[in-house]
Amino acid sequence: xxxxxxSNEDQAQPLTPRRVLAWLSGFSLCGSxxxxxxxNFTFIKPRATxxxxxxxxxxxPEDYPTGARIALEGRRICIVREGDxxxxxxxxxxxxxCIVSSSETGFACPCHGSRYDQDGNVTAGPAPKALPxxxxxxxxxxxxxxxxxxxxxxxTYFKV
Amino acid sequence: MNNHTTTSPWKTRAGxxxxxxxxxxxxxxxxxxxxxxxxxxxxxxxxxxxxKVHRHSLRATYTWGLGLISFxxxxxxxxxxxxxxxxxxxxxxxxxxxxxxxxxxxxxxVFLRNMHRWAAHGMVAAVFLHLCRVFLTGAYKPPRExxxxxxxxxxxxxxxxxxxxxxxxxxxxxxxxxxxxxxIAGYAPVFGKEIRFLLLGDSNVGQEALLRFxxxxxxxxxxxxxxxxxxxxxxxRKDGGLSRPPEEDEFVPDGILKAxxxxxxxxSAAVVAQQPARAEGGELPGEQRRYGIQGLVKxxxxxxxxxxxxxxxxxPNLFMAELVVFLVTVAGVLLVSVFFNAPLEEPVxxxxxxxxxxxxxxxxxLQEMVSYSAFWGGVGIPSIExxxxxxxxxLDRKPGGVGRWFSRERLLxxxxxLTFVVLNIGLIVIGTFxxxxxxxxxxxx
Numbered sequence: 001x002x003x004x005x006x007s008n009e010d011q012a013q014p015l016t017p018r019r020v021l022a023w024l025s026g027f028s029l030c031g032s033x034x035x036x037x038x039x040n041f042t043f044i045k046p047r048a049t050x051x052x053x054x055x056x057x058x059x060x061p062e063d064y065p066t067g068a069r070i071a072l073e074g075r076r077i078c079i080v081r082e083g084d085x086x087x088x089x090x091x092x093x094x095x096x097x098c099i100v101s102s103s104e105t106g107f108a109c110p111c112h113g114s115r116y117d118q119d120g121n122v123t124a125g126p127a128p129k130a131l132p133x134x135x136x137x138x139x140x141x142x143x144x145x146x147x148x149x150x151x152x153x154x155x156t157y158f159k160v
Numbered sequence: 161m162n163n164h165t166t167t168s169p170w171k172t173r174a175g176x177x178x179x180x181x182x183x184x185x186x187x188x189x190x191x192x193x194x195x196x197x198x199x200x201x202x203x204x205x206x207x208x209x210x211x212k213v214h215r216h217s218l219r220a221t222y223t224w225g226l227g228l229i230s231f232x233x234x235x236x237x238x239x240x241x242x243x244x245x246x247x248x249x250x251x252x253x254x255x256x257x258x259x260x261x262x263x264x265x266x267x268x269x270v271f272l273r274n275m276h277r278w279a280a281h282g283m284v285a286a287v288f289l290h291l292c293r294v295f296l297t298g299a300y301k302p303p304r305e306x307x308x309x310x311x312x313x314x315x316x317x318x319x320x321x322x323x324x325x326x327x328x329x330x331x332x333x334x335x336x337x338x339x340x341x342x343x344i345a346g347y348a349p350v351f352g353k354e355i356r357f358l359l360l361g362d363s364n365v366g367q368e369a370l371l372r373f374x375x376x377x378x379x380x381x382x383x384x385x386x387x388x389x390x391x392x393x394x395x396x397r398k399d400g401g402l403s404r405p406p407e408e409d410e411f412v413p414d415g416i417l418k419a420x421x422x423x424x425x426x427x428s429a430a431v432v433a434q435q436p437a438r439a440e441g442g443e444l445p446g447e448q449r450r451y452g453i454q455g456l457v458k459x460x461x462x463x464x465x466x467x468x469x470x471x472x473x474x475x476p477n478l479f480m481a482e483l484v485v486f487l488v489t490v491a492g493v494l495l496v497s498v499f500f501n502a503p504l505e506e507p508v509x510x511x512x513x514x515x516x517x518x519x520x521x522x523x524x525x526l527q528e529m530v531s532y533s534a535f536w537g538g539v540g541i542p543s544i545e546x547x548x549x550x551x552x553x554x555l556d557r558k559p560g561g562v563g564r565w566f567s568r569e570r571l572l573x574x575x576x577x578l579t580f581v582v583l584n585i586g587l588i589v590i591g592t593f594x595x596x597x598x599x600x601x602x603x604x605x
Contacts, residue, residue, distance in 0.1 A: 044358060049361070050368060074511065096339070096530065097342075097346075098340065099510070110513050110517060111340055111513065111517045126531050128534060
């Protein structure tokens with residue numbers, strides 16, 4: 001069975017139609033296997049999620065008196081109003097996703113002790129970056145709209 | 161009916177129970193060495209074991225039975241887990257109520273949940289201690305390198321299985337531990353956010369995450385673990401049984417066996433072939449006393465012929481030891497489950513994280529490191545540790561010191577490993593007892 005055949009002749013074998021066909025079918029079989037695996041991975045990545053929408057209305061500007069710092073806990077944002085300036089600051093800790101609570105100096109995270117100032121800048125703890133600010137806009141019906149897909153620079157207020 | 165039969169049909173059926181029994185168990189309880197060999201060899205569950213096992217492998221103080229304990233805890237988890245599945249619904253609106261039902265209406269509900277919870281904690285601990293045993297006895301050295309790698313993967317899968325199970329009660333503890341845990345995954349380079357999204361099926365922990373964790377916990381991970389455990393066991397035998405010091409296999413001039421290795425292998429193959437024909441109880445004389453196919457198995461065990469026989473029959477020595485370990489494990493889990501209830505906190509309240517929000521105890525070392533730096537504590541250092549563990553047998557190529565606890569030849573390796581273990585346990589202790597609200601340092605006293 002094991003003659004010198006496989007060591008010498010194998011490399012020198014001519015490319016017969018039979019061998020070409022064998023290679024082609026081999027490639028296509030492997031290809032379909034790869035596509036199967038790929039489709040499985042795309043399958044488990046949801047295209048639509050069932051959670052909350054990232055763009056939502058938070059009511060009229062008059063609902064927020066000046067000097068207010070109102071946390072909309074379900075939305076995971078805090079609405080701040082100073083005079084005619086308003087902002088929507090995220091209350092999801094940038095460290096590991098816990099919800100920060102308002103403290104005298106700003107925000108404090110209960111999970112790993114991150115601290116933020118009133119504007120959401122990190123003052124202590126392991127948080128790697130400031131709490132994001134989200135774009136606020138006034139919808140035609142006079143209600144404020146927050147867009148959580150749209151992060152703006154910290155300190156950019158929206159004039160009501 | 162057969163016309164040639166002269167006896168009454170009732171007479172020939174009289175042996176029915178015995179005939180059924182003998183068709184299932186081909187051998188009666190063995191009284192001879194040949195019987196012990198064929199009982200082990202012809203029973204599906206027993207044949208996973210060798211017919212004979214080295215005496216050194218049976219020393220309780222060598223293995224402490226930790227691998228077996230891990231496996232038996234996995235069995236307990238499978239059974240109790242399947243039972244719990246009959247009452248559990250992976251839905252954010254129902255999961256917590258089902259936990260209360262286990263308490264209030266299901267017979268032995270609390271007890272089964274306790275068993276499942278404590279066995280899970282026990283398995284994480286047992287697998288880790290097993291890993292320590294294998295390291296400290298140098299058992300990962302050739303030819304057992306790959307089995308060590310499988311073991312490390314099994315350790316990680318055990319942690320992951322435990323982690324996915326943690327979310328299912330859908331209480332405050334579960335929700336925030338998983339929020340923190342999956343955020344750590346988000347810090348992995350390049351694919352971090354992607355992995356987190358795939359795990360949660362959404363951008364936050366919610367219904368999708370609960371369903372995904374449930375599927376991972378009851379289907380994907382148990383199947384993966386079972387498969388790897390099977391390979392892990394199979395490799396033990398293919399790698400020549402449990403590790404032991406080389407002098408256990410040393411040549412003794414006055415050995416019991418005198419046949420040349422080749423002859424011995426031939427003889428043992430012949431014995432296998434002859435076995436069914438031989439009458440029960442027939443002892444093979446002298447040199448031919450070798451029951452099994454060790455002679456045919458490639459690998460370090462094939463030393464037949466020039467080594468003294470320091471092995472004993474698996475029946476009853478090994479099987480009795482396994483039975484004892486099994487019973488002790490079951491009894492231990494039962495005892496803990498009778499006296500301690502698995503915790504169940506308030507139902508999930510997304511608005512109010514508990515303060516402090518702590519992960520399960522075996523992840524508290526990780527959480528402690530994460531409180532210094534999310535990337536390095538949660539991803540960087542753990543990845544380096546896991547990589548070092550996986551590559552260990554390929555990095556440490558120094559032979560010697562195998563098969564003994566704290567061998568002097570392995571002083572450096574063992575000291576390094578113990579430092580690493582003590583550091584990690586230290587972090588867990590700090591995270592568990594010394595961290596209070598806002599993760600501030602508190603004294604437990």
